[in-house]
Amino acid sequence: MSDGTGAVETVLLRGVRPLGGDPVDVRLADGLVAEVGTGLDAGGARVVDGDGLIALPGLVDLHTHLREPGREDAETVESGTRAAAVGGFTAVHAMANTDPVADTAGVVEQVWRLGREAGWVDVHPVGAVTVGLAGERLAELGAMADSAARVRVFSDDGHCVDDAVLMRRALEYVKAFDGVVAQHAQEPRLTAGAQMHEGEVSGVLGLTGWPAVAEEAIIARDVLLAEHVGSRLHVCHVSTAGSVEILRWAKGRGVDVTAEVTPHHLLLTDELVRSYDPRYKVNPPLRAASDVEALRLALADGTIDAVATDHAPHAAEDKDCEWQAAAMGMTGLETALSAVQEALVDTGLLDWAGVADRMSVRPARIGRLDGHGRPLAVGEPANVTLVDPSARWQVDPAALQTASRNTPFRAREMHGRVVATFLRGRPTVLDGAPVDPGARP
Incomplete structure (x- = not known):
């Protein structure tokens, strides 16, 4: 992910809970998990507020x-x-x-x-x-x-x-x-x-x-x-x-x-x-x-x-x-x-x-995939999903991203919702919405 000047932008996930554990900060840079700790300095990174969010691979x-x-x-x-x-x-x-x-x-x-x-x-x-x-x-x-x-x-x-x-x-x-x-x-x-x-x-x-x-x-x-x-x-x-x-x-x-x-x-x-x-x-x-x-x-x-x-x-x-x-x-x-x-x-x-x-x-x-299903640890590929387990949402077929409407859950209230997804450190979803590909490299 680039900030438009050619420099690689880093992301700081603030206060996320890996696998539902204690809150930590996670820095994503160069496609990898660069740092995990508490009270990490943003240092120019894009900060994503992860308060209350579960972090999963x-x-x-x-x-x-x-x-x-x-x-x-x-x-x-x-x-x-x-x-x-x-x-x-x-x-x-x-x-x-x-x-x-x-x-x-x-x-x-x-x-x-x-x-x-x-x-x-x-x-x-x-x-x-x-x-x-x-x-x-x-x-x-x-x-x-x-x-x-x-x-x-x-x-x-x-x-x-x-x-x-x-x-x-x-x-x-x-x-x-x-x-x-x-x-x-x-x-x-x-x-x-x-x-x-x-x-x-x-x-x-x-x-x-x-x-x-x-x-x-x-x-x-x-x-x-x-x-x-x-x-x-x-x-x-x-x-x-x-x-x-x-x-x-x-x-x-x-x-x-x-x-x-x-x-x-x-x-x-x-x-x-x-x-x-x-x-x-x-x-x-x-x-x-x-x-x-x-x-x-x-x-x-x-x-x-x-x-x-x-x-x-x-x-x-x-x-x-x-x-x-x-x-x-x-x-x-x-x-x-x-x-x-x-x-x-x-x-x-x-x-x-x-x-x-x-x-x-x-x-x-x-599936014998390299780079996926890895722990949120330093040096691992930064493929990360953030989930709000407290969210409740109603399924509207017309609002889904798939081109088809044949969901069995139409109008059903679902438990928990994905807030953000990162593929090798770059956001594909933020605030529950897909990130415009034009904004990504």
Whole structure:
């Protein structure tokens, strides 16, 4: 960040509380945490009043749909990453189900370069596991790993790699460059035509159900495959209590498996589908209250490693229609931290150090990101998020930075709000609003 004279501007965060601890001053300079202490002299730095604010390492999202290239009517890398910054993120993983699919080095490099040009957060493309997400033959995994984007996470998200032989080959292949396969666990034959969670509510509404076993069967198969080949497996958007038990069993055996849960699966249940409001149509579907409770406890005890938004923007015509025709998916980047505060912090299940671990440290480790998920200590990269835990705000879809309006939290009062975000020491968000890129180098 420059002050306009060519000199590098420093920032002094005054009286912030790292991980909810005691207040300190933190100086950011040259992209690093330069000094931590009390009563630090401003020394010409831009001073940010952090009284009452929690300081966290910049959040990392393992699961973001930016839609570009191909569906710029729903989201662009620019709008999606701006939304990410407002949500407190400094890095996101962009999913591969674009058009064209991110199954070649050329496409992942395009997404990576668009992220660099936008400058709001670091964009790390996720490469497709199979060509065109078709589940028939492996994509160019090695070429994507060797590209400028340095892809380390591969997923056909939106589609399950249901062929066991292909899944085994993918797990074997990514071992060569310490990659990970992120599985969308959904047995397709058990979910044909599914519209919501299979349970009491689906029976009352007469909607085709998405049974929990369709997720659990794939996770069970894949942890055994990962154990067999000695590779890393990541499970996307875990949604059932049974899945939690399988993951707990697998981790107890020493399987190298990690998992994520979405904010909406930590707060919302299938009871909302009684309204037939397409905002609540998502894959995997909103589950029963007992599943929500199991997911919260599993995130708290570390069985589930990370919170990932599965930010899935859609154009208005794909959501503002009857339930059967509506696309599946919800936006989530700007509401994620608030949802986690309500579900985990305010209920006493996690402290702020735990939030940092699940929303920054572990996601960065899973994605093999350098410079993210690091402690707020001298010499570390200055990727920082400041949160006001006492704030209460009502979600107005029109006021969000994402290009789409399909938030499940419309008009809901949320707990806590991101006040500022710093990417390598330069502000991308101040006072809760994005900083004009023209004011940044």
